[in-house]
Amino acid sequence: MGIRLILYLAIIFLGGIVGYKDLVHKTVVSKMNLIQSLCLLSLLFIMGIKIGGDKKVISSFFKLGYQAVIISVFSIALSVLFVMAIKKFVIDKDEEEGDENEC
Structure with a gap:
């Protein structure tokens, strides 16, 4: 679990650096809200599948x-x-x- 946390923090840090240095093309930045929404909806869908498949959680x-x-x-x-x-x-x-x- 500690390795995953370090990985998540490193990814967030890397994203912060990329955003701060303006290394992302402006068209991607203008679509960022849509990209975030799609990723969030995908994550929620996958979490729903995982929760629905776990009988202990349902009970x-x-x-x-x-x-x-x-x-x-x-x-x-x-x-x-x-x-x-x-x-x-x-x-x-x-x-x-x-x-x-x-x-």
Whole structure:
């Protein structure tokens, strides 16, 4: 499992470098939203096949579903709060400094 995590982090890091250096053609960048959506939908479809084929998951679906809903709600709520805090303290502060420099 540790090797996979390192591989995933390395791929993310490599993608960040490629994006930062503008090494991707502009037509690919303009289609990035579509590419991401298609990849996400493919991943969800494959996960659905894997989950549907596992009899243990299906038999304990309601117990796992209840826990998944609780985890999801808290994850979404805390993510939104974190983004709002970052926006308030970092982005808004940068905009205020920019307004002061214009005077």
